[in-house]
Amino acid sequence: MAEPFLELRNIHKHFSGVHALNDVSLSIRPGEIHCLAGENGSGKSTLIKVIAGVYPPDSGTIEINGKSFAKLTPIESLEQGIQVIYQDFSLFRNLTVAENLALNSQLREGRKLVNWKQVRRIAREALDRLGIDIDLSAELDSLPVSGKQLVAIAKALMFDARMIIMDEPTTALTGREVDRLFSIVRAIQCQNIAVLFVSHKMREMLEISERITIIRNGLKVAEGPTSEFNESTITTYMTGREHTCQRFTFTPPPAGTPPRLEVENLGVPGKLSGISFSLAPGEIVGVTGLLGSGRTCLALSLFGLTPKHTGRVLIDGRPVPLTSIQEAIAAGIAYVPEDRLTEGLFLSQSINRNLLAAVFERISRFLVIDKAQNDSLARSMILDLQIATPSGKNPVSSLSGGNQQRVVLGRWLLTNARLLVLNGPTVGVDVGSKAEIHAMVRALALEHGLGVVMISDDLPELVQNANRILVMHRGRLVSEIEAARTDEDALSDLLKTLA
Amino acid sequence: MNVKRFANVDNNILQLLAVTALVFATMSILEPGKFLRYYNFESIFYTFPELGILSIAMMISMLTGGIDLSVVGVANLSGILAGVFFVNLTKGQTLSPEAMLLYVLAGILLALSVGIMAGAINGFLITKLRITPILATMGTAQLFTGICLVISGGPAIVGFPAYWAFIGNGKVLGVAFPLVIFVFVAAGVAFLLGRTLIGVNLMLIGANPKAAVFAGIRTARMVFVSYLLTGVLASIAGIILSGRANAAKSDYGASYLLQAVLISVLGGTNPAGGFGSVLGVTIAVIALMLLSSGFQIMRFSNHLIDFIWGAFLLLIMVVNYYNNTKRQNQ
Numbered sequence: 001m002a003e004p005f006l007e008l009r010n011i012h013k014h015f016s017g018v019h020a021l022n023d024v025s026l027s028i029r030p031g032e033i034h035c036l037a038g039e040n041g042s043g044k045s046t047l048i049k050v051i052a053g054v055y056p057p058d059s060g061t062i063e064i065n066g067k068s069f070a071k072l073t074p075i076e077s078l079e080q081g082i083q084v085i086y087q088d089f090s091l092f093r094n095l096t097v098a099e100n101l102a103l104n105s106q107l108r109e110g111r112k113l114v115n116w117k118q119v120r121r122i123a124r125e126a127l128d129r130l131g132i133d134i135d136l137s138a139e140l141d142s143l144p145v146s147g148k149q150l151v152a153i154a155k156a157l158m159f160d161a162r163m164i165i166m167d168e169p170t171t172a173l174t175g176r177e178v179d180r181l182f183s184i185v186r187a188i189q190c191q192n193i194a195v196l197f198v199s200h201k202m203r204e205m206l207e208i209s210e211r212i213t214i215i216r217n218g219l220k221v222a223e224g225p226t227s228e229f230n231e232s233t234i235t236t237y238m239t240g241r242e243h244t245c246q247r248f249t250f251t252p253p254p255a256g257t258p259p260r261l262e263v264e265n266l267g268v269p270g271k272l273s274g275i276s277f278s279l280a281p282g283e284i285v286g287v288t289g290l291l292g293s294g295r296t297c298l299a300l301s302l303f304g305l306t307p308k309h310t311g312r313v314l315i316d317g318r319p320v321p322l323t324s325i326q327e328a329i330a331a332g333i334a335y336v337p338e339d340r341l342t343e344g345l346f347l348s349q350s351i352n353r354n355l356l357a358a359v360f361e362r363i364s365r366f367l368v369i370d371k372a373q374n375d376s377l378a379r380s381m382i383l384d385l386q387i388a389t390p391s392g393k394n395p396v397s398s399l400s401g402g403n404q405q406r407v408v409l410g411r412w413l414l415t416n417a418r419l420l421v422l423n424g425p426t427v428g429v430d431v432g433s434k435a436e437i438h439a440m441v442r443a444l445a446l447e448h449g450l451g452v453v454m455i456s457d458d459l460p461e462l463v464q465n466a467n468r469i470l471v472m473h474r475g476r477l478v479s480e481i482e483a484a485r486t487d488e489d490a491l492s493d494l495l496k497t498l499a
Numbered sequence: 500m501n502v503k504r505f506a507n508v509d510n511n512i513l514q515l516l517a518v519t520a521l522v523f524a525t526m527s528i529l530e531p532g533k534f535l536r537y538y539n540f541e542s543i544f545y546t547f548p549e550l551g552i553l554s555i556a557m558m559i560s561m562l563t564g565g566i567d568l569s570v571v572g573v574a575n576l577s578g579i580l581a582g583v584f585f586v587n588l589t590k591g592q593t594l595s596p597e598a599m600l601l602y603v604l605a606g607i608l609l610a611l612s613v614g615i616m617a618g619a620i621n622g623f624l625i626t627k628l629r630i631t632p633i634l635a636t637m638g639t640a641q642l643f644t645g646i647c648l649v650i651s652g653g654p655a656i657v658g659f660p661a662y663w664a665f666i667g668n669g670k671v672l673g674v675a676f677p678l679v680i681f682v683f684v685a686a687g688v689a690f691l692l693g694r695t696l697i698g699v700n701l702m703l704i705g706a707n708p709k710a711a712v713f714a715g716i717r718t719a720r721m722v723f724v725s726y727l728l729t730g731v732l733a734s735i736a737g738i739i740l741s742g743r744a745n746a747a748k749s750d751y752g753a754s755y756l757l758q759a760v761l762i763s764v765l766g767g768t769n770p771a772g773g774f775g776s777v778l779g780v781t782i783a784v785i786a787l788m789l790l791s792s793g794f795q796i797m798r799f800s801n802h803l804i805d806f807i808w809g810a811f812l813l814l815i816m817v818v819n820y821y822n823n824t825k826r827q828n829q
Contacts, residue, residue, distance in 0.1 A: 303713075329715040343713050346706040348773050357703055357714040364696040371694065411714065 003066065005030045005163055005194050006051065006082075011060035013046055013218075020046045021057070022218040028163065031192040033185060035209035035226070037200060039238050039432060043218040044198055048165055051196075052084045053077035065162070081162030087171065089152040091140055098123035098136040101155055126154040130184055144291065146177040153184065163194040170204055171427070174290045174457065175495050182208050200238070202231040203460075203488075214238055239432045247484070248442055250283050250467035253449075257281065258317030260451030261419050263302075266311035271297045272475045275311070279468075281418075281449040284441070286466030286483065288456060288491070290498060294475035295455050296338070299421045302453070303335040304328035315418060329358060334412030338424040344408045345396055352378040352392040354407050359414050381410045385440075402433040409440060419451045420444065426461060438465050459488040459495075473498045511767040512779055514822075518815065519786040526793035533796045541675065543788045545668070545743060548681035549574075549736045551784040553755050554762040555688055556732035558780050561763055562692075562701040563722050564708070564772030565625065565632030570733040571756045572643030573617040575749055577610035577734035578741030579647050581663070582656035584609055589660065603662040610734045617643060618730020622723035640756075647749035655748035659741065667742025677739045684735060689777040691728075701725055705772025754805070761812040762787060787811070 004027045013021040021043050028034045038044045049055045050062070053072040062069045064080040091100050101123035106114060123136050132150050140148060149169060156164050166185075170178050185195050185208060199205055205212060205226070212229055214222040214237040222229075222237045259278040266275040272294050279285045289295045301309050307323040314320065320331035328335070337343035346354050355378050356363070363373045378392045385406040389399060396407055412420060425441065426434040442465060444450045456462050462469050463483055471479040471494060479494065526534045533539065553570050560567035584606055594602070617639065624635035669676040692698035700721045704711040711718050741747040764770055765787075766780030790811060794804045 325712065325715045326717065335713060337713050342707070343709045346703050346710055346773075348769075349703060349706045353699065353703065357711070357716065360696050360699055361715075367695045367697060369694055369696060369699060 003030075004028060004063075005032075005065060007061075007063040008047075008051070009061045009063070011047070011050060011057045011062075013043075013050065013055060013057050015046075020218050021050070023060075024215060024218070024220045025060075026213055026220075028194050028196060030162065030194055031189050032211065033189055033195045033197060033209050035197045035199060035205040035212045036215070037198075037205055037212060037234060037238060038215040039200060042215050042238070044215060045167070046218075047215070048084060048167060048196075048198060051077065051082060051165065078159070081160055082165065083156035083159065083161045083163070084165040084167065085149070085152045085156055085169065086167050089148050091148060091152055091155070093141045094139065096137050096139055097134055097143070097151055100140055100151055101126045101158070104155070105158065122158075126158050129157055130154050130187065132184070144177075146173050146180070149173075149181065150184070153188075157188070157193075161193055163196065164188065165196040165198065167198045168200075169197070170199065170201060175459075175492055176290070178204065202234050205229075205234065206231070216240055247463070248284055248445075248465045248467060250445075252283075253281050259314075260316060260449075261302075261453070262312075262314040262317075264312040264314070266298075266301060266309060266313065268297060268301055268306045268309045268475075270475075271306075272301065272309075275477055277470060277477065277480070279451045279453070281451055282445050283468070284445050284452040284454055284466045286454045286456060286462035286469040287472060288459065288462055288469060288495070289472035290495060293472040293498075295472050296423060297475070298472070299335060299423050299453070299455055302328065302333055302419070302421050304333075329415055329417075332416060332418035333421065334415060334417035334419065335421045336408055336412070336423065336425065338427060340405065340408055345404055347397040348395060350393050351382070351387065351389055351396050351399065351407060354396045355381050355392070355410050355414060358411050362415075377414060381414060384413075385410050400433075402436045405433070405437050406440065409444070413444075413448070417450065419453070421453045421455070423455045424458075425454060425456065426458065434461075441465065459491045463488050463491065471495070471498075511819075512776075512782065514818075515766070515779060515782040515786060519782055519789065522786055522789045522793065526789060526796075530793065530796050534793055539792060539796065543785075543792055544675040544678045547784055547788040548675075548677035549739045549743070549752070550755055550758060550762070550788075551681050551781060552684055552732050552736040552739070553752075553759040554766070554780050554784055555685065555777060556729045556736070557759040557763040558766065558768045558775040558777070559688070559692075559701070559725055559732070560632065560636075560729045561705075561768050561770055562772060562775050563705045563725055564770070565722070565725075566636065566760065566770075567621060567726065567729045567733075568633065568636040568756060569617060569621060569640035569643055570729065570736070570759060571752050572640040572647070573614055573730055573733035574737030574740055574755075575647050575747065575751055576617065576643045577613040577737035578747030578751070579651050579656055579749065580613055581606040581610045581738070582659060582741065582747040583650055585660055585663070586656065586658045589658075599660050600662055603660055606663065607738060610738050611731055614730040614732070614734025614737075615727055616730070617733070618727035619723075621730065622726035625726060626719040626723045644749055651747070651749055653749070655744075655746040657746045659745050659747075663738075663742050664745045665742070667739050667744070677743065680735065680739060684732065685777050685781055688732075692775070692777065697721060697724055702773055702775075705769070705774070707773075758787075758808075765812060765815050 006028045008024065008026040011021050011024045024047060036044055036047065046055060050057050053074040053076055056071045062072050069076060098120050102119040105122055106119065120136055127134060130150065130153065134147055134150060140151065169181060173181060188195060197209055206229065209226050212224065212226050213220060214234065216238060257280065260281045262278040264276055267273040275298060287295050287298065297306065300306055301322065302313065304322045304325045304327050312319050313322055315331050315333065321327050346357065356374060360369060363370045382389065382392055387399070387403050387406050396404060399407065422441065426437055441452060445452050454462065454466055463486065466483045469481045469483055469486070469491065470477055478498070553574065556570050557567060585602065588602060621636055621639055624630045625632050666676060671679050700716050703716060704718050704721055708718060740752055744751065762783045763780055766776065766783035768775035768780065787808065791804055791808060794807060
């Protein structure tokens with residue numbers, strides 16, 4: 001067995017009373033693909049930052065390449081060949097691919113003038129090492145997420161990297177892009193470079209890694225070769241709980257009930273065409289497709305954000321005009337956007353205001369908000385959804401992620417929404433909260449009779465929670481599948497044929 | 500958590516009150532004979548409302564993360580147009596008091612409509628043409644001041660009727676009339692922000708404009724209304740200003756602009772949007788007025804007063820910064 005490249009022993013780290021890392025040890029060999037798994041807040045990021053030299057550990061030793069460091073600085077970490085690719089990639093979005101790749105080495109040489117020929121040559125070489133082809137003069141922002149990621153990887157490899165740490169690299173990638181990333185990761189491995197893969201996606205961990213380390217609440221709870229793990233053991237280790245995953249069962253309403261939502265030949269020039277489907281009260285319909293398939297456009301159309309659409313949308317058998325968000329809300333349509341923190345919540349405002357944001361207009365008379373109604377509606381919603389807070393006047397930022405999600409859903413229940421459009425309901429949510437959110441959405445469908453359109457990349461999520469799954473491609477619906485008759489592998493194969 | 504948060508919000512106000520009390524005590528000890536005279540406070544009551552109203556206007560524009568740099572321009576334009584109106588209509592006539600009162604009321608309406616027009620222009624530039632508020636209002640500030648110069652030709656416009664001067668210098672039941680106006684404006688805006696659709700929506704838009712759109716709030720309309728409101732408040736300040744001086748000039752109150760920005764921030768307004776309180780702004784204005792009147796009594800040079808005023812504002816903001824970072828680290 002080769003000498004480990006990186007060896008962490010008994011690392012402790014405290015942050016003002018929180019024991020972020022508690023006696024964590026980690027060992028990675030050269031050329032090993034190692035997976036670091038854990039829920040949000042488990043200490044994964046702290047551990048990465050300790051390796052990168054950002055945080056000095058309180059106690060414990062760090063050994064890189066046989067050399068021991070009491071206090072590792074970021075510069076030393078870089079010099080030892082450790083490169084971290086953070087989720088935001090740390091690239092310059094307004095510069096071209098070539099500039100992003102080459103400017104560091106140009107700066108290092110202390111040049112006063114830029115040699116553009118050399119810039120392109122350096123950049124070309126960096127991309128060639130990965131065997132990928134990206135337009136060098138394209139502005140970085142014009143690339144898809146996967147393209148930016150490749151640039152970040154190429155950049156990391158330029159500096160004699162011995163180990164690359166990837167923080168949640170697959171979060172924004174489609175299935176095919178994940179496959180491409182994995183083949184690149186394997187190519188990197190062949191150059192005897194270790195890869196530390198930080199993730200909470202079970203399937204990916206099992207597919208790519210050779211060894212897995214799982215941490216929970218700052219403690220290492222499991223470590224071993226990947227062959228010793230499966231999805232349910234990983235989940236159990238990560239959450240400390242057993243999770244049962246029951247599929248959603250939908251009981252159709254009595255015959256003659258008008259469908260909750262009917263979409264007839266919906267089209268948006270250049271984006272959507274000929275979309276027709278319907279869903280019954282209490283039904284959860286999944287929508288998936290590759291990035292750019294038009295699924296988000298469909299969601300936005302249903303929420304009145306594409307005023308220039310063609311076709312008809314009916315709610316409970318009545319056609320509704322959808323040329324503004326206000327009309328959509330009045331028609332009983334609710335939309336939970338992909339990124340709740342930036343698009344859903346008013347973090348600095350109170351829980352009450354967050355809950356009532358969409359109904360202030362309804363509970364006002366001559367612009368004055370009815371205080372009694374204001375208080376009683378908020379109080380009852382906090383009770384109904386079991387939002388854990390001593391008072392609705394607290395800022396919504398004081399709540400946990402799962403409770404914040406309840407607040408967003410509660411806002412739409414207050415508008416008497418009849419159709420809930422969820423876009424990526426569990427993107428970036430850890431396993432525990434994910435199960436909570438799924439349970440809540442199912443309960444809304446079953447008990448309140450809401451129709452739910454669930455747009456997601458996460459195929460297991462759709463198979464588990466939806467009753468039917470619609471697949472979109474290039475702005476059209478290409479297939480409709482009963483969730484009970486499929487599984488994620490079949491779906492994933494179908495998506496691959498589209499790519 | 501609840502108690503803590505409550506204490507935090509009040510901390511800002513408490514801190515301001517403490518500073519005000521400190522300023523008051525210091526001045527009383529240093530110059531007890533002059534500072535504590537009734538006359539001194541009376542003069543503060545006459546001078547602070549115009550700055551106070553401008554600061555409240557500034558705070559409203561900051562609620563959505565914007566700013567209105569045209570408030571002083573609007574104030575002067577309101578005063579000058581009203582002045583031109585009086586000068587031209589009453590030239591060579593002797594009018595009965597009743598007719599004069601009507602003229603003055605018309606003048607007030609004229610001044611207020613200047614504020615509405617100016618606010619509408621700002622709102623249009625910001626919400627429809629999507630120009631950054633700081634640039635849009637800097638441009639309109641130049642525009643309004645330019646119009647002032649063209650109309651007045653440079654020198655101050657004089658010849659306001661006596662009723663107009665009453666707005667700036669009169670007393671109602673023994674209380675300075677500008678103070679009465681200020682109390683009504685402050686109470687109105689406080690109600691508007693806390694209890695009405697417009698106020699709550701403005702705070703939500705300021706806290707997260709994207710989420711506001713997705714919650715179905717008519718963001719453009721609300722922001723537009725906020726600049727209308729700012730414009731109207733600016734013209735009210737302009738009426739008081741020209742009433743107190745009994746004249747109107749294109750460069751009156753030029754130093755008020757930055758003071759209004761700073762007082763608004765000092766009063767706890769978040770310049771990034773989402774929070775602002777009338778009470779905070781009011782206390783901040785009072786603290787600064789006490790400070791500057793104290794210095795005037797001690798016969799500090801005017802230049803030095805500007806310096807100290809600036810230093811004081813910066814000091815408070817530095818203290819706020821450290822308090823906030825300390826709070827975040829806890």
